[in-house]
Amino acid sequence: REWRSHGEWVLPFDGQGYYERELDAWIGLHEDGYICCCQAATATPGAAPEWRKTEQKLFREGDRERHLGATLTYMGNNVFCLVESVVQEGVEPGRAYGAGRGCALHVTVFGLKYSRDGELQATVRRVTKSYAVCKYIPGFTHEAFWM
Template sequence: MTIGAHAPADMVCGFGITVVVDEMLYALSYHFREKQHSFGVMSWGSTAPDALQQPTEGWSWKTLPPPPPTFHRRVNSYALHPDGCTIFMSTANFMTAPSKGCMGTYSFNTKDSVWRWHGEWALPFSGQAHFDRELNAWVGLHWDGYISACQVASPSCHNTTPTLQLDCQTTKEKLFCKDRKPHMGASLTYMGTSKFCLVQGVEEEQALGGHDGCVLHITIFGLKFNHKGELRITDHRSTRSFIVSSHKDHFMPVAFWM
């Protein structure tokens, strides 16, 4: 295990996302107080401060071009294109009426360090979506607990198609637990070969000896298209639950797969 370099000061304490591309970590952060974005990448390489010192290797950060001015402050959904170098991001400004362009989808090409606007439409997910080669689709989570798979947008599409509609399929079965207790957040992790892991946090009173805490519900499931082209959850689904720390006010469940 390796500990990476601390993020630059302008990227700390903001709302943001992270995406791994070709063994490099791309991070986009938004500071509400300064009302500006910070964008950078952490990679492994030489960390010598100048040519007079012997070069050493380690993790370091590099500043990248920030999003265009029309980029709204919050990224609602994002996905890495199967080309391995294009990150798609959809934004929304909830303080703006839909007629004024509250939605927008952008992409960043990691090879050319170029931003591109793709129009006033959004990826149909909440949080990160993942590309599955067997389904040939992006797969992501809806805010209400359903799973969707949609066609992959072309990196070359641009604002001549401002209201692009991606072909999308959604499961009929909701994967969120049926508990009516307060929902604390959820994330979807791709495990390969159309297999996924859903992690959901639910607030739980008296969870830890009389102290408020939360319960993690972990669901592992598979996806497939049936003969009608409908997205279905496969039968080999498993669900487990775990009680976690009482520090629920600063806890957001996120899983990763190695």
């Protein structure tokens, strides 16, 4: 099998997308903080696949001005991990980098399913934890901790 072009379109993800077999869809992080999905195949060759996003935003509320970036990682068995980097409350954004505890990581682990209406939704096993980061450099990626 070889890779081939299926049209002049791109998936609506900010960063990497992941195929989830149970949903038969590609899952990714939308630029506005929602999780979105695209069906794996389309009925019309060359047409962009339909996509939908969760009704509930998974980015933490009120962190927009302190938001530094986010990544979504597929952990297998319909479990996803969203990691957001934010400037700690009470810290000026320009002083968040380098030594000290100027930044935090918000980690949300969740599953996805389709509702009865076919809408994409995060499952109830959603868990969120926050961690202070003693050093933060622009370009920091959390995947280094998993090695």
